[in-house]
Amino acid sequence: MNKAAKIHKFYLNDKYIVLDINSGSVHVVDKIVFDILDMFEEQDLEEIILKLKKIYDEKAIKDAYEEISCLKNDGLLFSEASNLSGLTYNKDNIIKAMCLHVAHDCNLKCSYCFASQGNFKGERSLMSLEVGKKSLEFLAENSGNRRNLEVDFFGGEPLMNFQLVKDLVSYGREIEETYNKKFRFTITTNGVLLDEDKMDFINENMDNVVLSLDGRKEINDNMRKTISGEGSYDIILPKFKRMVEKRGDKDYYIRGTFTSKNIDFSKDALDFYNNGFKKISIEPVVTSEEMDYALREEHLKDILEEYEKFSRDYIDIKKKDKDFYFFHYMIDLDQGPCIIKRSIGCGAGSEYVAVTPEGELYPCHQFVGEKEFLIGNLDDGIINTELRDKFKNSNVFTKEECRECWARFYCSGGCHANAFYAHHDISKPYKLGCELEKKRIECSISILANLNE
């Protein structure tokens, strides 16, 4: 492996930063070290002094060189790749997470919806109690020795089938003991049908809730429209405010989508913050390139600048308000996932499946409705084992572009659905998404460096 693949260095938010790719250690360095790093593995100290003595004092170069050597000896700089060639992942085909499509119907018609206004290109339908119960049993029975099982109530809009959500939470609690499992329920909602009772139920029973809104009123209303074509902002904002106020310390995310119509999405993030929301997530739109709101190569430079701009705003806010979180700028360098999880990615199609109202299984919610990705059903389990194995074996070592990428242990190979919709091939990463992810990682680390002063 060449030197470039061992470290990644960058300058952002007034910090020179070096990431040691294989160990995951991160260092904030001064400009001398930053410059020496380019030569360190190929040239000896004398050659380096010769090259840099016009800029830096000789003693400082020697000291910096010594510090780099120390870290290298400790395995924290220029470390070699671990041998993961024998890595076997999920050999027992354990399933531990499920996206339950309780309603293939929606009471909004958002222009960019990957679920085609809730029905995923099929008939509008609601999941029955029978299918719902069978789903939870299927998950419990196929989860081997995993204790924590995740179930997200999704749609369409899950509040359109809220009695089922309530019944399934109660059924889940009922069977937890029998199976010795713990269900972690979450829900993703557009908020239209939220009322005090639903808020209380969700706040009591859901580990996390994802609230969909796009930030500024005009941005939201341009995409997120009611069935009659009106903007939805004024209906939803007060409900989300109330929901979050009642939620107290429990987790939630207010989640927006940005498109080529709002590349200045940091304004939407700040709008969320100014409206009292502290845990936010704003995601690039997933759509085909032909749509006029799609994100394309021509937008890349502006989006990357926007992430940098927002990272500066984020540092300023974080210094005053430590409870503010942007999902993609959260990074815990010490308590993060193990190298195995970092290598295999999200687990879609193997550890994670989506269930339709009819009890069909897909590798994840974003593939629902794509018939070639139908992977099984609740009665027969996973039938298309070839497809499951394809998902299982699509990781940072098998994807050519990922193998040499410095960010591979952070995005873990990226989103299979993004790859499929960009290239019709889950093994070819979505390049635009990769560039955004790399910038978000750099921003996250530079934020930590600034907050750790």
Added chain:
Amino acid sequence: MKHIKTLSGKNLKDTLAKGGCGECQTSCQSACKTSCTVGNQKCENN
């Protein structure tokens, strides 16, 4: 050290030994649903 401040001295290779327990959260499940960011997840086995 005068020239280098280590922000994280964790060595990912050390996680190989007891890694892969599979208890951690499915990465895109509960906040984004449209991308994959594993690096910001928590280990459930620390």
